[in-house]
Amino acid sequence: MGDEGGSSHVSDSNSLDHHDNDDQSRTLDIYPLSSYYFASKEAIPVKDETPADRLHRLKSNYAAYGLRTCVEAVILVELFKHPHVLLLQIRNCIFKLPGGRLRPGESEIDGLKRKLSRKLCINADGDGIPWEVGECLGVWWRHDFETLLCRDLPPRVENPKECTKLFIVKLPDCRKFIAPKNQKLLAIPLCQIAKNNETYGPVISGVPEMLSTFTINIIDD
Secondary structure, X not given: OOOOOOXXXXXXOOOOOOOOOOOHHHEEEEOEXXXXXXXXXXXXXXXXXXXXXXXXXXXXXXXXXXXXXXXEEEOEEEEOOEEEEEEEEEOOOEEEOOEEEOOOOOOHHHHHHHHHHHHHOOOOOHHHOOOEEEEEEEEEEEOOOOOOOEOOOOOOOOOOOEEEEEEEEEOOOOEEEEEEOOEEEEEEEHHHHXXXXXXXXXXXXXXXXXXXXXXXXXXXX
């Protein structure tokens, strides 16, 4: 990202100094976009609902199951020597991180792996290549049914309605991505989404800041 709007440190694999590196867990190795294979599969139905319908659905689900917990993946690749994040685009206007809602009793890691396989693989077993889910980058809360997600949960909010957790997902040097036909899998530069709330929403536009404590190491071909 450098001078283009992000604050994460980006290094090249040829110049990264590994001596006396006391914080290697905060280093993310990313590979070129060209290392990966992209194709499409049958469409996954997308709920076509009005805001009123969505509000009714959220209230009904909360009454039945309580707090809605979602998990989303931050997946990085390299393009033009800059880190890019993989986003799903729906109806040419809505951007989402891959992921979704947990099932009752499902762990966060298992749920995220299930969602990634469902949305980005040809079948549910993940094409035999396991997903490497790393640390949690941040937690976002919906205070009530009609508010946007935000980072803070004030003490006065005793019963939040939704919790969304973002996790780093580390890629190997090759993998197949098979996205539904009705969704586009796009690589968007971090510098483009930084603080761009209007286009990407508060969660995605906050990803560059959440990555600011990491060193992003670009692995050359």
